[in-house]
Amino acid sequence: MEGDTNKMVLGDAKNKELKASVDHMAENLKNPFYEMYHWCKGEIYDLQALAETIVQRDIIEKDIKKLESKKKNTQSDLDHVQTGKKTIRTILKTEKDTGTMVNSIEHTEKELENLQTLLELVTIYLGEEVIPLFKNEKLNVYSRLMQQFNVMEINNAHQIARFWSNVLSIPYVKQATEAK
Numbered sequence: 001m002e003g004d005t006n007k008m009v010l011g012d013a014k015n016k017e018l019k020a021s022v023d024h025m026a027e028n029l030k031n032p033f034y035e036m037y038h039w040c041k042g043e044i045y046d047l048q049a050l051a052e053t054i055v056q057r058d059i060i061e062k063d064i065k066k067l068e069s070k071k072k073n074t075q076s077d078l079d080h081v082q083t084g085k086k087t088i089r090t091i092l093k094t095e096k097d098t099g100t101m102v103n104s105i106e107h108t109e110k111e112l113e114n115l116q117t118l119l120e121l122v123t124i125y126l127g128e129e130v131i132p133l134f135k136n137e138k139l140n141v142y143s144r145l146m147q148q149f150n151v152m153e154i155n156n157a158h159q160i161a162r163f164w165s166n167v168l169s170i171p172y173v174k175q176a177t178e179a180k
Helices: 016-028 032-083 095-168 171-179
Strands: none
Touching (some): 016 095, 032 095, 095 171
16 A cells, blocks of 8 residues: 555654664764865865965075175175266265165175075975975875775765665565565
8 A cells, every 4th residue: 555654664653773773874974075075175274384385485585686686786886986987876876875885785795695594494494304294294194084084985885784784674675575
């Protein structure tokens, strides 16, 4: 008879064990893609941090080039003032201004030296410490994540198989499958 709740497999109100089994399975199934999503999100943040570090290294390199240009221009102005040549930049400068220009050149040289040392340290640290460690750590995390993903899928498959095994053990389902 159609609509007979006693003949329904999953809707049978009398079969509380099957209802509990469905509830248990729904609560215990884990979505491995949820874990994968959070892992990917964390990886994006890590990659952004590494990229920002490299950008900061590049900024130091640009600052060095600016200082080298400044030093070159100041040295050129100093040479023009000392030889008496007039240019647009040195038209208002006199011999009295040479001391200021010499101090500026010395200060720029010290700053250049410090920035070049910083650039070398950052480059070495990134190349020998940060990037290899980053790479190894990411490979290890990826390996563990894939193992966890597989374990979750295997556990899900076992729970689903157990559930359908329970469904197939219901007497009227068993009779229906044997009749065919």
